[in-house]
Amino acid sequence: MGYTFQFGVVLDALPDLLSGAAVSLSLAVASMVVGMLLAAPLAVAAAGRNLAAKTPARAWIELARNTPCLAQIYAMYYGLGAVGIFMPAWAAVFLAISFNNAGYLAEIFRGGLNGINANQFKASRSLGLTPAMAYRYVVFPQVFRNTYNSVSNQFIWSMLNTSLGALIGLYDLSGVAMDYQMRTFKTFEFFLAIAVAYIVLAKLIMFGMRFLKPGGANA
Template sequence: MFNYTFHWRPALNALPQMLEGAVVTLQIAVLSMIIGIAIGVVLAVMQGSRFRVFRGIASAWVEVARNTPALFQIYMAYFGLGQLGIHLDSFVALLAGITFNNAGYLAETFRGGLRAVPRTQVRAARSLGFGAFDAFRLIVMPQMFRAVFHPMTNQMVWAILMTSLGVIVGLNTDLTGVTQELNVRTFRTFEYFAIAAVLYYIIAKIVTLGARGIAWRLFKY
């Protein structure tokens, strides 16, 4: 028989702590995206390289990142590297795992974006005296990022949600970690995790709406 009594006041009183955890969540997600974008661009270029070893490294990264659970990738960063004498704390291990995952997905996204840029753009740039690197940096990359902007937004939201996996490697400073600590002390599971879910939803919606505003400003012409 349902006899659970809700007590929302303690959970609401803990909201400042949970908001501090939300800030850590955002820090991890943003860092993982910044690093993941940089690695993803390199991997996308490597996939199109004429050198087989570069293509092999990039393809292996993408295959592992996209076809194994993110949970396993975080475990490998925390426990697996520890077996090899490389000890990462919970924050860094979570960041490494999410970055690895982001880079793999973004590499495929960027590869599609690169294919969407007509080759004539590069030839035109070279005919105007641009070097290969400058043509890629100034002509190809802006068009590629425009083509993949919305998929990147989805990946950012996914990165935010993936930070919740930090609790399995002992991270207790992000939103899920703080919520779990509060739950252990009070056993008010429904109240705390309901509020945490609302905070995740709000963060994801802010990112999505912010991205729409940026896209409208940058790509309205």
């Protein structure tokens, strides 16, 4: 076809690509931490019988899980901007993916809660623990252990979702590639490079989560 591949331009852009990868990974980590902190009370509320708590929790979960992550990013960036709340691309992507993670993780945790014998919570309460302490020290350590693989998969999914931020000007891994592609017209080279980079990032997350797993790497 007469096309000559020029991967040298990718090597020239490597420092910026690595910087963009760091942005993608930091966003994934931050949104996972916030998502997990939000997901725990959402899961408890969604699994409970108190309609005043259950209804908004279920609404959050359904909205997060049944709308595109891109729409959620646009809502944070353009939607809030339309009513006078402006934020940088990084913040909009962080809030949107945290919202998305919270919904998915809440459903994961709710399934984990259903697998825990309710008598354990009652026994904890009979020993003098408050409901919050019972969930923190007795119930959720077991939930987290039982749902660890699903949480790991969500971590990878959130990292991949950060690529959508390039559509609102985020200079992450995908944003860097799009910028260089427009300057050099080397579409195949840059997007093949970041495809490999995302695979590497996903494998690094899997490797890291394996060694953070409760019980050790071989558990």
